[in-house]
Amino acid sequence: MTDDVGELKAFAAVAKAGGFREAARLLQASPSGLSEAVRRLERRLGVRLLHRTTRSVLPTEQGQRLLDRALPAFAELEHALQDVASTRDQPAGILRLNVPTNAARLFLPICLPPFLKKYPGIRVEVTAQTDLIDVLAAGCDAGIRYGDRLEQDMIAVPIGPRRQRFATAASPAYLDAHWRPEHPRDLMKLDCLRGRFSPGNLETWEYERNGEIYRVEPQGQLIYSAGTGADLGVEAAVNGLGVIYLFEDWLRPFFDRSELEPILQPWWQWFTGPYLYYPGRQLVPAPLRAFIDFLRVEGSGAT
Numbered sequence: 001m002t003d004d005v006g007e008l009k010a011f012a013a014v015a016k017a018g019g020f021r022e023a024a025r026l027l028q029a030s031p032s033g034l035s036e037a038v039r040r041l042e043r044r045l046g047v048r049l050l051h052r053t054t055r056s057v058l059p060t061e062q063g064q065r066l067l068d069r070a071l072p073a074f075a076e077l078e079h080a081l082q083d084v085a086s087t088r089d090q091p092a093g094i095l096r097l098n099v100p101t102n103a104a105r106l107f108l109p110i111c112l113p114p115f116l117k118k119y120p121g122i123r124v125e126v127t128a129q130t131d132l133i134d135v136l137a138a139g140c141d142a143g144i145r146y147g148d149r150l151e152q153d154m155i156a157v158p159i160g161p162r163r164q165r166f167a168t169a170a171s172p173a174y175l176d177a178h179w180r181p182e183h184p185r186d187l188m189k190l191d192c193l194r195g196r197f198s199p200g201n202l203e204t205w206e207y208e209r210n211g212e213i214y215r216v217e218p219q220g221q222l223i224y225s226a227g228t229g230a231d232l233g234v235e236a237a238v239n240g241l242g243v244i245y246l247f248e249d250w251l252r253p254f255f256d257r258s259e260l261e262p263i264l265q266p267w268w269q270w271f272t273g274p275y276l277y278y279p280g281r282q283l284v285p286a287p288l289r290a291f292i293d294f295l296r297v298e299g300s301g302a303t
Helices: 001-018 019-028 030-045 059-084 101-106 108-118 172-177 182-188 228-240 248-256 286-298
Strands: 051-052 056-059 093-099 122-128 142-145 154-158 164-170 191-196 203-207 213-218 223-225 243-247 261-263 270-272 273-277
Touching: 001 030, 001 051, 001 056, 001 059, 019 030, 093 101, 093 286, 101 108, 101 122, 101 164, 101 248, 108 122, 122 286, 142 154, 154 286, 164 172, 164 203, 164 248, 172 243, 172 261, 182 203, 182 213, 191 228, 228 243, 228 248, 243 248, 248 261, 270 273, 273 286
Parallel strands: 093 122, 093 142, 191 223, 191 243
Antiparallel strands: 051 056, 142 273, 154 273, 164 243, 164 261, 164 270, 203 213
């Protein structure tokens, strides 16, 4: 197919220029190379495409018919290439992101609106889930994950708050009816609302204080889907069904309204914020390149 196109372009150039030497000058090629390309095309088609004389080179009837159809096709192809190349300056198209639920809830609403206003030709499709997937196999351009879940061959760009932590909380009424724990081990005597990841593993609640790390696998009446079902867990905590363990930023509005009360704060563990990740540095799709540059220059809108 590549040879066919090259030979067809050689024929069209010679026919338009009216000779091999002029066509070779315009294409910065050799006359003999163009002549051989046209001969190969004629042999493949089984027809003569050019009348050759010492004074001129003109298309035959069959050659003119081919030329009439080939030139508009080449023009359309050139237009398509220019259209794609123009996206380097004015990016357009679809950016598909695979992100964890907390990213879709907590900081994409902060960084996406100014990005979309800056690039009106870009449309963003966001898939929120907790599973670790192959973003390319899923048809996505990039994903958002935390550092401990990134593959080594991925390019990573910081996005969202660079320091985050999990918070533990319960409704004031629940704590008044039971007690306020002072150590993570005390959670084993309370009703805890626990998330389950899709492969089947339940969340392990992790705490740290003065270099001591303490992991808890608490029990309770309600298990919800981690990420996608977190709102159910929060509502259950607000309604006094037990203790919730979730991103601090997720629970912050409930703290501000006194619907939930923070507990075990000295034990809340800090961790590094998430990254936008994608494979490879070359030929990055224009919408993704624009988003990466936006994050690096203007930030994610979160600190």
